[in-house]
Amino acid sequence: MGWGDLGVFGEPSKETPNLDQMAAEGMLFLDFYTANPLCSPSRAALLTGRLPVRNGFYTTNAHARNAYTPQDIAGGIPDSELLLPELLKKAGYINKIIGKWHLGHRPQFHPLRHGFDEWFGSPNCHFGPFDNRAFPNIPVYRDWEMIGRYYEDFKIDLKTGEANLTQIYLQEALDFISKQQASQQPFFLYWAIDATHAPVYASKHFLGTSQRGLYGDAVREIDDSVGKILEHLQKLGISENTFVFFTSDNGAALISAPKQGGSNGPFLCGKQTTFEGGMRTPAIAWWPGHIPGGWVSHQLGSVMDLFTTSLSLAGLQPPTDRQIDGIDLLPAILQGKLIDRPIFYYRGNEMMAVRVGLYKAHYWTWSNSWEEYSQGIDFCPGQNVSGVTTHTQEDHTTLPLLFYLGMDPGEKYPLSFASAEYQRVMQQIHFVVQQHRATMVPGEPQLNVCDKAIMNWSPPGCEKLGKCLTPPKPDPKKCFWPH
Amino acid sequence: MGWGDLGVFGEPSKETPNLDQMAAEGMLFLDFYTANPLCSPSRAALLTGRLPVRNGFYTTNAHARNAYTPQDIAGGIPDSELLLPELLKKAGYINKIIGKWHLGHRPQFHPLRHGFDEWFGSPNCHFGPFDNRAFPNIPVYRDWEMIGRYYEDFKIDLKTGEANLTQIYLQEALDFISKQQASQQPFFLYWAIDATHAPVYASKHFLGTSQRGLYGDAVREIDDSVGKILEHLQKLGISENTFVFFTSDNGAALISAPKQGGSNGPFLCGKQTTFEGGMRTPAIAWWPGHIPGGWVSHQLGSVMDLFTTSLSLAGLQPPTDRQIDGIDLLPAILQGKLIDRPIFYYRGNEMMAVRVGLYKAHYWTWSNSWEEYSQGIDFCPGQNVSGVTTHTQEDHTTLPLLFYLGMDPGEKYPLSFASAEYQRVMQQIHFVVQQHRATMVPGEPQLNVCDKAIMNWSPPGCEKLGKCLTPPKPDPKKCFWPH
Numbered sequence: 001m002g003w004g005d006l007g008v009f010g011e012p013s014k015e016t017p018n019l020d021q022m023a024a025e026g027m028l029f030l031d032f033y034t035a036n037p038l039c040s041p042s043r044a045a046l047l048t049g050r051l052p053v054r055n056g057f058y059t060t061n062a063h064a065r066n067a068y069t070p071q072d073i074a075g076g077i078p079d080s081e082l083l084l085p086e087l088l089k090k091a092g093y094i095n096k097i098i099g100k101w102h103l104g105h106r107p108q109f110h111p112l113r114h115g116f117d118e119w120f121g122s123p124n125c126h127f128g129p130f131d132n133r134a135f136p137n138i139p140v141y142r143d144w145e146m147i148g149r150y151y152e153d154f155k156i157d158l159k160t161g162e163a164n165l166t167q168i169y170l171q172e173a174l175d176f177i178s179k180q181q182a183s184q185q186p187f188f189l190y191w192a193i194d195a196t197h198a199p200v201y202a203s204k205h206f207l208g209t210s211q212r213g214l215y216g217d218a219v220r221e222i223d224d225s226v227g228k229i230l231e232h233l234q235k236l237g238i239s240e241n242t243f244v245f246f247t248s249d250n251g252a253a254l255i256s257a258p259k260q261g262g263s264n265g266p267f268l269c270g271k272q273t274t275f276e277g278g279m280r281t282p283a284i285a286w287w288p289g290h291i292p293g294g295w296v297s298h299q300l301g302s303v304m305d306l307f308t309t310s311l312s313l314a315g316l317q318p319p320t321d322r323q324i325d326g327i328d329l330l331p332a333i334l335q336g337k338l339i340d341r342p343i344f345y346y347r348g349n350e351m352m353a354v355r356v357g358l359y360k361a362h363y364w365t366w367s368n369s370w371e372e373y374s375q376g377i378d379f380c381p382g383q384n385v386s387g388v389t390t391h392t393q394e395d396h397t398t399l400p401l402l403f404y405l406g407m408d409p410g411e412k413y414p415l416s417f418a419s420a421e422y423q424r425v426m427q428q429i430h431f432v433v434q435q436h437r438a439t440m441v442p443g444e445p446q447l448n449v450c451d452k453a454i455m456n457w458s459p460p461g462c463e464k465l466g467k468c469l470t471p472p473k474p475d476p477k478k479c480f481w482p483h
Numbered sequence: 484m485g486w487g488d489l490g491v492f493g494e495p496s497k498e499t500p501n502l503d504q505m506a507a508e509g510m511l512f513l514d515f516y517t518a519n520p521l522c523s524p525s526r527a528a529l530l531t532g533r534l535p536v537r538n539g540f541y542t543t544n545a546h547a548r549n550a551y552t553p554q555d556i557a558g559g560i561p562d563s564e565l566l567l568p569e570l571l572k573k574a575g576y577i578n579k580i581i582g583k584w585h586l587g588h589r590p591q592f593h594p595l596r597h598g599f600d601e602w603f604g605s606p607n608c609h610f611g612p613f614d615n616r617a618f619p620n621i622p623v624y625r626d627w628e629m630i631g632r633y634y635e636d637f638k639i640d641l642k643t644g645e646a647n648l649t650q651i652y653l654q655e656a657l658d659f660i661s662k663q664q665a666s667q668q669p670f671f672l673y674w675a676i677d678a679t680h681a682p683v684y685a686s687k688h689f690l691g692t693s694q695r696g697l698y699g700d701a702v703r704e705i706d707d708s709v710g711k712i713l714e715h716l717q718k719l720g721i722s723e724n725t726f727v728f729f730t731s732d733n734g735a736a737l738i739s740a741p742k743q744g745g746s747n748g749p750f751l752c753g754k755q756t757t758f759e760g761g762m763r764t765p766a767i768a769w770w771p772g773h774i775p776g777g778w779v780s781h782q783l784g785s786v787m788d789l790f791t792t793s794l795s796l797a798g799l800q801p802p803t804d805r806q807i808d809g810i811d812l813l814p815a816i817l818q819g820k821l822i823d824r825p826i827f828y829y830r831g832n833e834m835m836a837v838r839v840g841l842y843k844a845h846y847w848t849w850s851n852s853w854e855e856y857s858q859g860i861d862f863c864p865g866q867n868v869s870g871v872t873t874h875t876q877e878d879h880t881t882l883p884l885l886f887y888l889g890m891d892p893g894e895k896y897p898l899s900f901a902s903a904e905y906q907r908v909m910q911q912i913h914f915v916v917q918q919h920r921a922t923m924v925p926g927e928p929q930l931n932v933c934d935k936a937i938m939n940w941s942p943p944g945c946e947k948l949g950k951c952l953t954p955p956k957p958d959p960k961k962c963f964w965p966h
Contacts, residue, residue, distance in 0.1 A: 004493060010491075011493070011749075012749065012892045013781070014511075028497075213889060216890075257895070257896065258895070268865070296490075381895050382893060383866055384867050406694040406699070407695055408741040412864050
């Protein structure tokens with residue numbers, strides 16, 4: 001979902017009354033970022049509080065590549081990483097993930113081995129349908145075992161766009177919250193739904209209700225679901241004890257536009273890029289009785305902050321034996337403070353850009369290759385900023401492209417290299433980058449090896465369902481990441 | 484000011500708390516249009532309820548040109564046009580214009596000859612400073628006579644951007660409202676301030692307060708002023724008797740970006756173009772006790788509707804002896820109805836595009852000439868939609884470019900000519916266009932002739948101030964309109 005997809009962020013059809021209301025009752029973050037322009041690494045960063053280049057969710061197969069966890073990926077979340085639910089357990093929290101895990105699908109990466117107590121959802125994206133020969137259909141798990149597969153037991157009609165997944169995930173959430181409230185146990189719910197990812201779907205009740213088409217239907221269903229979750233917390237009388245945060249794992253995928261792609265508002269490009277459209281995401285904090293309604297924050301925030309902030313809320317400290325990139329946002333959320341901190345925009349193994357205050361410096365630019373672009377793969381459709389949305393990997397490290405996002409949120413007007421402003425700001429930014437690089441110890445890259453033999457052929461529980469498939473022979477290869 | 488300049492429309496720095504509040508207390512229009520991508524014709528349309536091509540605010544010197552009223556323009560608002568204040572007079576209204584008139588500066592075009600009772604402001608834009616030899620500085624009038632000139636008696640510091648104009652215009656508004664309330668006379672106040680037009684300015688109190696730079700300072704000052712006007716109405720106890728509408732005369736001027744130009748949010752291009760960025764404008768209706776707070780309307784609206792709607796509010800009928808393009812929006816504003824009506828996008832003498840429902844068809848496309856573009860004049864910076872933002876005038880009348888704005892508000896993905904959707908929608912649109920053309924009687928073009936002899940050399944009242952200047956010899960010529 002993109003920054004521009006919510007009414008409160010300026011979507012021209014204003015079809016998200018519940019999320020807009022959540023913002024009106026809570027705090028709206030206008031400068032909130034995901035840790036990566038792609039799903040898996042962002043989610044790994046959210047749960048570890050660390051940049052993907054530290055937690056291993058990147059590739060070194062080629063320079064500055066977007067890599068994720070398709071079902072032939074060999075890697076996943078390393079045991080050495082400490083995940084938010086693992087830590088929250090120490091404070092007595094019951095942790096549930098509903099939806100897409102995306103941190104590896106092999107047994108050692110199972111979410112219940114990494115701190116979660118319950119899981120309902122899938123290890124990978126809901127791509128398909130597959131023929132169960134070349135590729136197996138993606139399994140849906142309840143806790144340790146699969147209970148079916150997408151397109152088989154969990155229908156997604158690609159023709160009509162109808163699927164009940166968001167409704168099923170919503171019901172799971174409401175049930176879990178009720179159960180936790182009844183047992184008076186603190187809980188962490190990671191509601192990581194697949195929507196609005198392509199192939200886009202919505203349930204029958206929402207189909208055709210948006211003026212934005214199927215994508216808008218999906219947004220409306222998410223909006224409605226969030227409203228129902230908040231309402232549920234209020235009905236149960238635990239809203240003042242429950243911190244809720246809404247955000248997205250990357251900008252809207254303009255490659256899927258207009259039929260399956262959303263809006264990044266005034267920002268440049270979309271998912272897959274380190275321009276604002278790829279990484280600035282909608283973000284709302286909600287906590288009645290603690291956050292005064294209608295607050296708007298310009299705090300530079302990151303999904304990684306949700307790790308540290310959640311620990312803080314639970315009275316826990318973040319680990320001290322490793323570099324944590326997330327900060328505790330509570331002073332910003334509860335007291336309206338502005339904490340000075342940079343935002344780093346990585347693509348795979350490369351720091352592409354950095355934001356300090358209202359300035360953003362691009363050390364590297366790339367949208368995708370000319371070869372891909374000439375085949376119609378365009379992450380910046382209708383947008384071309386000369387020397388910025390480049391189709392060759394451009395190294396600007398000696399003279400970064402500098403933008404003042406205050407006047408130029410769309411990254412269209414690089415500051416003159418000769419200006420005093422450029423000199424002054426870049427001196428400050430170079431210092432921040434130097435400090436960052438000095439402490440950077442990249443993790444073991446997890447997204448280098450792919451093997452069709454390790455796909456979801458026979459997930460645990462398949463035998464009970466008669467849904468075990470025979471894998472091909474092992475054939476590990478370097479994964480190919482084209483952009 | 485652009486659609487994207489208000490927080491409630493998604494400006495990433497959210498610096499318009501008063502306008503956002505006005506929307507929260509009133510009705511926000513998401514699909515509201517000006518009648519022209521340029522100032523003078525839009526303002527003429529607002530006050531006459533008629534398209535510029537009918538009321539004469541266009542040129543036939545060249546095809547599809549943006550023309551306005553610089554100080555050497557010979558034309559202005561024809562006597563044959565009926566202006567809103569002329570009509571409101573019949574219902575006992577006292578009418579005041581504060582700010583830029585822009586409907587002609589020669590004696591016969593004076594606003595007090597066209598229905599206004601009071602005027603404080605200037606006949607033209609605040610360009611300058613001039614040397615009073617080649618060009619005179621623009622006069623500021625109080626009622627019939629000038630009381631000074633911009634840059635001389637009304638300072639604008641182009642270096643610092645400091646000017647008190649918005650404050651002066653605000654005080655004029657508050658005083659007028661107080662006076663009308665005291666005398667219990669109904670009033671029409673046309674608060675037509677120059678800001679945020681380039682050269683952008685703000686008063687000292689607002690300078691440097693926006694993260695968006697000087698342009699943002701100006702927006703903040705307007706926002707603050709609107710807040711003070713609404714507060715004043717409430718304090719005087721007349722807010723429930725006063726209908727207030729906020730809008731802009733064209734989209735943000737991207738040619739002036741990033742230093743002096745605003746934001747058109749997710750829309751394509753800006754001022755001077757018939758893409759959405761040029762003509763879709765912020766719009767808010769406010770009328771406590773009548774409009775329930777927080778309403779959002781998708782009614783297709785136009786500045787010309789303010790003519791008809793205002794008459795309706797005053798219990799008057801629009802003239803029946805001429806074609807009126809504005810409709811009465813009260814059913815939309817008070818009952819949330821959706822009135823079916825098209826929006827026509829004109830550039831000079833040419834209907835460039837038309838919107839029917841969520842579809843927009845471009846019959847002609849042009850941003851500006853290659854010649855201008857190659858000199859750095861760019862109305863679509865960072866945006867290039869192939870075949871759409873063209874630099875030659877492209878005639879698509881036999882096969883218009885069709886966009887579905889619901890999915891594609893940015894006009895980036897023309898529908899396939901071969902699709903059933905295209906066939907179905909264009910049939911409907913062609914019918915609407917046919918009807919429109921059948922009733923189209925263009926007015927006498929007012930913006931064809933320019934003459935330096937008729938500039939503001941010696942406006943009425945200049946002799947009292949010792950500010951009369953000697954005009955050069957008459958030298959009427961065809962005005963040159965490059966785009």
